[in-house]
Amino acid sequence: MLTQAHILQWLQAYATEIEQNKAYLTELDAAIGDADHGINMDRGFKKVSAQLPTLTDKDISSILKAVSMTLISSIGGASGPLYGTWFLRASTAVVGKQELTAQDVLGILQTGLDGVLQRGKAQLGDKTMVDVLSPAVTAFGQAVEESKGTVEAMQQAVVAAQMGLQETIPMQAKKGRASYLGERSIGHPDPGGTSAYLMLKSLLEVLET
Amino acid sequence: MLTQAHILQWLQAYATEIEQNKAYLTELDAAIGDADHGINMDRGFKKVSAQLPTLTDKDISSILKAVSMTLISSIGGASGPLYGTWFLRASTAVVGKQELTAQDVLGILQTGLDGVLQRGKAQLGDKTMVDVLSPAVTAFGQAVEESKGTVEAMQQAVVAAQMGLQETIPMQAKKGRASYLGERSIGHPDPGGTSAYLMLKSLLEVLET
Amino acid sequence: MKKLINKPEDFVRESLEGMAAAHSDLIKLNYDPTFVYRANAPIPGKVAIISGGGSGHEPMHAGFVGKGMLDAACPGEVFTSPTPDQMLEAAKLVDGGSGILYIVKNYSGDVMNFEMATELARGEGIRVLNILIDDDVAVKDSLYTQGRRGVGTTILAEKICGAAAEAGYDLPQIANLCRRVNLNGRSMGIALTSCTVPANGTPTFQLSDRQIELGIGIHGEPGIERTAIKPVDEITEILTRSLLEDAAYSRTLREWDESKGEWVDVELTNLPFAKGDRLLAFVNSMGGTPISELYIVYRKLAQICEQQGLQIVRNLIGPYITSLEMQGCSITLLKLDDEMIRLWDAPVKTPSWRWGIS
Amino acid sequence: MKKLINKPEDFVRESLEGMAAAHSDLIKLNYDPTFVYRANAPIPGKVAIISGGGSGHEPMHAGFVGKGMLDAACPGEVFTSPTPDQMLEAAKLVDGGSGILYIVKNYSGDVMNFEMATELARGEGIRVLNILIDDDVAVKDSLYTQGRRGVGTTILAEKICGAAAEAGYDLPQIANLCRRVNLNGRSMGIALTSCTVPANGTPTFQLSDRQIELGIGIHGEPGIERTAIKPVDEITEILTRSLLEDAAYSRTLREWDESKGEWVDVELTNLPFAKGDRLLAFVNSMGGTPISELYIVYRKLAQICEQQGLQIVRNLIGPYITSLEMQGCSITLLKLDDEMIRLWDAPVKTPSWRWGIS
Numbered sequence A, B: 001m002l003t004q005a006h007i008l009q010w011l012q013a014y015a016t017e018i019e020q021n022k023a024y025l026t027e028l029d030a031a032i033g034d035a036d037h038g039i040n041m042d043r044g045f046k047k048v049s050a051q052l053p054t055l056t057d058k059d060i061s062s063i064l065k066a067v068s069m070t071l072i073s074s075i076g077g078a079s080g081p082l083y084g085t086w087f088l089r090a091s092t093a094v095v096g097k098q099e100l101t102a103q104d105v106l107g108i109l110q111t112g113l114d115g116v117l118q119r120g121k122a123q124l125g126d127k128t129m130v131d132v133l134s135p136a137v138t139a140f141g142q143a144v145e146e147s148k149g150t151v152e153a154m155q156q157a158v159v160a161a162q163m164g165l166q167e168t169i170p171m172q173a174k175k176g177r178a179s180y181l182g183e184r185s186i187g188h189p190d191p192g193g194t195s196a197y198l199m200l201k202s203l204l205e206v207l208e209t
Numbered sequence C, D: 001m002k003k004l005i006n007k008p009e010d011f012v013r014e015s016l017e018g019m020a021a022a023h024s025d026l027i028k029l030n031y032d033p034t035f036v037y038r039a040n041a042p043i044p045g046k047v048a049i050i051s052g053g054g055s056g057h058e059p060m061h062a063g064f065v066g067k068g069m070l071d072a073a074c075p076g077e078v079f080t081s082p083t084p085d086q087m088l089e090a091a092k093l094v095d096g097g098s099g100i101l102y103i104v105k106n107y108s109g110d111v112m113n114f115e116m117a118t119e120l121a122r123g124e125g126i127r128v129l130n131i132l133i134d135d136d137v138a139v140k141d142s143l144y145t146q147g148r149r150g151v152g153t154t155i156l157a158e159k160i161c162g163a164a165a166e167a168g169y170d171l172p173q174i175a176n177l178c179r180r181v182n183l184n185g186r187s188m189g190i191a192l193t194s195c196t197v198p199a200n201g202t203p204t205f206q207l208s209d210r211q212i213e214l215g216i217g218i219h220g221e222p223g224i225e226r227t228a229i230k231p232v233d234e235i236t237e238i239l240t241r242s243l244l245e246d247a248a249y250s251r252t253l254r255e256w257d258e259s260k261g262e263w264v265d266v267e268l269t270n271l272p273f274a275k276g277d278r279l280l281a282f283v284n285s286m287g288g289t290p291i292s293e294l295y296i297v298y299r300k301l302a303q304i305c306e307q308q309g310l311q312i313v314r315n316l317i318g319p320y321i322t323s324l325e326m327q328g329c330s331i332t333l334l335k336l337d338d339e340m341i342r343l344w345d346a347p348v349k350t351p352s353w354r355w356g357i358s
C-alpha cells in the first residue's frame, strides 16, 4: 500500500534528487538543448518542497493537483507543461483515495503518461521523457498483471525506465529542442528522460525504506 | 652635403623601417594607448612610398611639403598632424635649396620640432615624440656649433634621440592617450617617440652608406 | 562568467524593473505572475496582442510593448518559456473586449505553455487565438524535428499585427494577417561565440577561435553545422542563399478553431521567394556583435538581393532578437505587400521602436 | 580574432557602404576623402553640424547624420582620428551659407586634426567654429594629462545642437549651446572585456575572468584602475558616485575666436550636480553588452538618483557610442534645462534615431 505519507516523502525526495542533479541535468541539456533543464526542474521542485508543509493534511489527489499547479506556473519551458500535465492527470486517477493499491499506482503512471503524450505529441523513439515513462508504465502494468505488489512492480518499472533512458542515447531526437541538432543529438542521454527516471527512482526509494 | 637623392632614399628607408616595425609600434601603443600607432604610421608611409616616384624631379622643399600633405591626409590620429606638421614646417626651412648643409639640416630639425610643439603643446618630459626630437635637435645644434659635419652631427643626434627614447620609459605621460593611464603609463617607451627615433636613425643610415 | 548582473536568479526581474523604470510612460510591470503591459491597457474595443518567450532575447518582447505593437509581453526565465498563468493573467488585464492574439514562437515549450494558456483563457470566457511563427530555415523538415523555430519574423509579425490592431482590424483578421506574415518570412543565423546562461555560469557550447556555428536558434543551442570562420561576405552568401533557395515548405501547425471550440491541425505552406518580390531585409545581432559588422552583412545581402532581382523596400538592422551576449547574426527576409508595408510604416512607440509619433 | 568582416583594411569602408545602402533616403557616402552626409545637404540658411572621430564607435557618428542632428560625419580608421581633408571637404559640401560647427571629442588626435581643418576652412572663407567635448570624469585633472576625454555627452550635444540648427539658431548661438551641454555633462565607463582592432588582430588588453577595467575610454585603451568583478549594483554605484561627487572641474580649452581670427584659450568650469537637478540619464553599451544588462544598470542608477534628490526626466539606454565588440558600459548624466529638453525632444530622423517624425 502506498500512503499519503509516502507521496509527501517521495515529492521531498525527488526535490532533493533534482537539487543534487541540477548541474548534471543542465549539462545534459547543454549538450543537445539550451542548458536549462536542471535549472528549470530545480526552480519548480524548490517551490514544491516549500509547498509541502501546507499539504500535510490534504488527500493524495489534492496533493498531486497542487503540485501540478506549482510546476505549471514555475518550471516553464517544455518540461513545465509536461511534468505539470503528468501530475495534473495523475491526480485525476486517484480522486478520493487515501491509500493506493498497485492498480492505483498504475493508474497514476498510465494517466500521467497519457497526458504527456497528448500535450507533447511525442512518440516512442523521439528521444524524450516518453522513452522513459512509457516502458516504465508497461513494466509496471506487466507486474501488476502478474499480481506483484507495488514495491516489486515499481522495481521493475525503474529497471525499465533505466533501460529506456539508456536507449535514448543512440536516438536522434525528433521532438523538443534537441531535434534541431539532427544527427548531432545522437550519443547523449535525453535530459527530460533523465529527470523522469529520477522521479520514478525516488518513488521506489521511498517505498523501499 | 645632403642631397635631394638622400632625401628620397631616406623617405624610402624610413617607410621600410616603419613597415618592419609596424607590429612593434602597435604593441607599444597597446600597452599605453590604443594599439594603432604602427598601423597609422604604416598607412601614411605606404602612401609616401607610393608617391616617391612622382617626386624624383622635385626640389627638397617640395618633396617635404608633398610628403607632409600625404601624411596629414592619411595617418590621422595624433601622429598624423604631428608628423604632417613636422614635414610641413621642415619644408619651409629649406625653400629653394638643392643641397643641404649641416646648418640647413639643423633648420629642418629645429623648425619641424617647433611645429610639433606648437601643434601638440607638449613639453619636454610629457612622454611624447618631443622627448626624442628635442634632444636630437640640441645634440645636432651642438655638433654644428662645434663645426662637425652633417654625418657626425646626425650620429650625435641619433645617440641623443636614443637616450631621449630610453628616458621616456620611466616617465608618466602628460600628453596624448597615454596620459589617461596616469602612473600605469610608467615603464613603457613612448610609441611616437620610438617612431621619431626610427625617423632620425633612417636618415643617419642613408647618410652613412 | 563576467556579466553586468547581481545574483543570476535576479537577472530577469531586475532587468525588467530597469526597463519599466526607464519607460514608465509606456509600460508597466506586473509581479506574480510576471508580465509587462501597456501603461494604458486595456484599450476598449481594440484587439490585444500578447507575445512572450524566454528571457535573454532583449529587447524582444518587453521592449516592443506599447502603442502600435504589443499590449503585453510574458517573459520566462532565461531561454525558458514563460508559464500559462503569466499568459492568462496578462490576457485578463489587457483584454479590451475584442479578444487576444497570442503570437507564439514554435518551440515545444512555448507552444505547450501557450496552448495551456489558450485553453485556460477560453475556459474563462476570454476570446483568444494562437498563431505560431516558424521561420527558421536551418531546420530542414518538420517530420523528423519539432519543426522550424520561430526567430526573426516574430517581431516583424508583432509590429505588423500591432499596427493592424491599432487600425481596428478584428481578431480573425489579425490572426490571418499574422499567419500570412509567418508564411512570407524566412530566417537563418550563425554564432561566432556561445553565450552564458547566468544561472548556469559556463558557456553553453565551446567554439575555437577558428570556428563558427551555422544555423543556430536563439537559445544558445548548437546549430546544424560547425564550420571554419570565413569572410563575412561568404557567411552572408551562405545565409542568404539558404533563404532564397528554400523551396516551398509545408507543415502542420495547431491552431484553435473558434467554431469547433478545439485545436485543429492546419496545413500551411511557405512559397519560395521569387524575382520581383518586395522584401523587408532584417539583419539582426545576436547581442554581442556590433552594428558596424551588421552593416557589412547588410552590404553583401543587398548586393545579392539586387543580383537576384529582389527589391529591398524596407530594412531593419540592429540587436532586436538576441541570445544574451552571443556574437553572431541572423538574417530575416520577409516578402511584403502593400498592406504589410502600410502597417510596418504605421506609428509605433515602445521602449525599443519609436517612429511616426512624438 | 573572430569578427563578421572581410579584410581588416576594408572594415570601415564596407561598414559605411552598408549603412549608406540601408539608409539611402537619409545619408550619402563620399569617397576620397571619406565622409557621410545628409542626403539633402546643403540646407540653405541652416548652420551645419559636423562631427567625426575614429571608427569602431558605431552608430556614432555616421548613424546620427540626418534631419535634426548631424549634417556630416567624418569617420577615421578604427580608433584613429580622421584627417583634416575629410573635415574640410565635408564642410564645403554641407555648408548652407550660415557656417559650420565642428563638434570635437577632446583626444589629442581629434583636437589637432579638427584644428587643422578649422584653419584650412577659415582659409577658404568658410565660417567654422570648433567646440570640444570633455566629459569623462575618469580623467581626474587636466594639468597632468591631456585633459578629460570626450565620450557620452558627445552624442547628446550632437542631438541638441542639431535640433537647434534645425530651429534656426545661428552659429554663435549653437556654439554656446554646445559648450553649455558639455559643461553640464559627465561620463564614466567600465570594461568587462577588451576589444580587438581588426587591423591588429589581438585584444588590446587582457583581463582575467575575474577582472574589470574601470574608467576606460572608448578606444580599447586601458582604464584608470583594474579591479575585481563586482555585482552590477556596486559597479553602478562606483560609476554614479564618480559622476555625482565630481567637484567643480576647471580647465583651459582652445576655441577659435572669430573677432580675433585666431585660437584663444578659454577657461571653462563644470559645476557639480546638485539636488533638484533635472537629468538625462544615458546608459551606454560598449558594444558587446546586451540591453538586458544595461537595464539592470539603469535600475540601480535610477535608485541612486532618486535617493540623491536628482530627477531623471529623460533617459537613453543602448549601444550608441561603442568600442567595437567590447563588453562593458558607460553612464552619462547630463543636467537639462527647459531649452535643452525641448531640443532633445525635437524631431530627429537618422539611421539610428528616429522620433517625432515619420
Ligand SMILES: Nc1ncnc2c1ncn2[C@@H]1O[C@H](COP(=O)(O)OP(=O)(O)O)[C@@H](O)[C@H]1O
Pocket: A029, A033, A034, A036, A037, A038, A040, A041, A076, A077, A078, A079, A080, A082, A116, A119, A120, A121, A122, A127, A128, A129, A130, A175, A176, A177, A190, A191, A192, A193, C079, C080, C081, C108, C109, C110
Ligand atoms: N514534445 C515533447 N514531448 C515530450 N517531451 C518533450 C517534448 N519536448 C521536450 N520534451 C522533453 O523536455 C526536455 C527538455 O526540457 P527543458 O530543457 O526543461 O525545456 P526546454 O527544451 O524548453 O529548454 C527534453 O529533454 C525532453 O525530454
Ligand SMILES: Nc1ncnc2c1ncn2[C@@H]1O[C@H](COP(=O)(O)OP(=O)(O)O)[C@@H](O)[C@H]1O
Pocket: B029, B033, B034, B036, B037, B038, B040, B041, B076, B077, B078, B079, B080, B082, B116, B119, B120, B121, B122, B127, B128, B129, B130, B175, B176, B177, B190, B191, B192, B193, D079, D080, D081, D108, D109, D110
Ligand atoms: N600633444 C602631443 N604632442 C606631441 N606628441 C604627441 C601628442 N599627443 C600624442 N603624441 C604622440 O603621438 C603618439 C601616438 O600616436 P598614435 O597612436 O598614432 O595616435 P593616437 O594617440 O591618436 O592613437 C604618442 O606616442 C606620442 O608620441
Ligand SMILES: [Mg+2]
Pocket: A029, A033, A034, A035, A036, A037, A077, A177
Ligand atoms: Mg532546455
Ligand SMILES: [Mg+2]
Pocket: B029, B033, B034, B035, B036, B037, B077, B177
Ligand atoms: Mg594610438
Ligand SMILES: [Mg+2]
Pocket: A034, A036, A077, A078, C054, C078, C079, C080, C081, C109
Ligand atoms: Mg529552455
Ligand SMILES: [Mg+2]
Pocket: B034, B036, B077, B078, D054, D079, D080, D081, D109
Ligand atoms: Mg588612435
